[in-house]
Amino acid sequence: MHTEVYVSELKDRGYRVTGKRRDILDYMLSHDRYIGARELIDYLRQKYATLSLETVYRNLKTLRDEGMIEESRFEDHEAKYRISCQSSHHHHFVCLGCGCTTVIDTCPMPDLGMVPNGFTVVQHRFDVLGYCAKCSPK
Amino acid sequence: MHTEVYVSELKDRGYRVTGKRRDILDYMLSHDRYIGARELIDYLRQKYATLSLETVYRNLKTLRDEGMIEESRFEDHEAKYRISCQSSHHHHFVCLGCGCTTVIDTCPMPDLGMVPNGFTVVQHRFDVLGYCAKCSPK
DNA sequence: TTCGTTGCAAAGGATTTGCAGCGTA
DNA sequence: TACGCTGCAAATCCTTTGCAACGAA
Numbered sequence: 598m599h600t601e602v603y604v605s606e607l608k609d610r611g612y613r614v615t616g617k618r619r620d621i622l623d624y625m626l627s628h629d630r631y632i633g634a635r636e637l638i639d640y641l642r643q644k645y646a647t648l649s650l651e652t653v654y655r656n657l658k659t660l661r662d663e664g665m666i667e668e669s670r671f672e673d674h675e676a677k678y679r680i681s682c683q684s685s686h687h688h689h690f691v692c693l694g695c696g697c698t699t700v701i702d703t704c705p706m707p708d709l710g711m712v713p714n715g716f717t718v719v720q721h722r723f724d725v726l727g728y729c730a731k732c733s734p735k
Numbered sequence: 736m737h738t739e740v741y742v743s744e745l746k747d748r749g750y751r752v753t754g755k756r757r758d759i760l761d762y763m764l765s766h767d768r769y770i771g772a773r774e775l776i777d778y779l780r781q782k783y784a785t786l787s788l789e790t791v792y793r794n795l796k797t798l799r800d801e802g803m804i805e806e807s808r809f810e811d812h813e814a815k816y817r818i819s820c821q822s823s824h825h826h827h828f829v830c831l832g833c834g835c836t837t838v839i840d841t842c843p844m845p846d847l848g849m850v851p852n853g854f855t856v857v858q859h860r861f862d863v864l865g866y867c868a869k870c871s872p873k
Numbered sequence: 874t875t876c877g878t879t880g881c882a883a884a885g886g887a888t889t890t891g892c893a894g895c896g897t898a
Numbered sequence: 899t900a901c902g903c904t905g906c907a908a909a910t911c912c913t914t915t916g917c918a919a920c921g922a923a
Binding site: 746751752753772773788789792793796812813814 | 911912913914915921922923
Binding site: 693714719728 | 837840848851852856859860862866
């Protein structure tokens, strides 16, 4: 899936397409891992020297609202985002160092057994957290 | 497990036992669910009119450092805490309304299959989020 | 008395918002 | 032109920290 598909989808939904927004999407699409606002602005400032953090946050909020990216929080307080997975439902190994992810095929939900009486399931999360080969302490 | 057990454990570890700290522990122990700093101070101010939020945070940090409570974050940005589970490893149904929890006996980790090459697993999380019978929208 | 605990004030970090000017369509 | 997007400044929310007074052991 390429950036232009997302970009034209945004256009269809009434958003303007700006270079900054396209580049945020492009960066997320080409980095299949969790990325924070700080990393994004550090990267994008190379091209847009005056880019503000507010713009990054506003764009992240837009992309999140439109379901194009997913938000998650790990050890630190900073929210991290990754491009929404298009393939069938799955979970991830997540590296606490660089945010990179690897797919886990198994989902615990089918084996869940009984749901408490009257409980309405809204979502579930299953993440295996650790350090990838590159980030593992030697 | 009762409050005094925790309290004397704290004393053994070099902490002072204050009424506020005892009451925080007591509240967590008698409420088997996720609780935030705001709820705690609202409750404790009934008894300690001058209790400060900083004290609540400092005590939560102490209890977390000592492994007596567990921290987690859900939809909002506020950290939530619950008394650490003493029984064998398990996961929870968590109500996004009131923070109440129900034990899930199954753990997905044994069925995980292959871990990515060089990946060091540090922890995992599996939560089923939703609304309990009391909090479910009618 | 000693040293951990607390309240107050202030600082911090992440994220959001008001507003006026700018840029896309 | 119209209205969404952006930067700037400022505000919010949650949490942490410095400091001096207080209190448990």
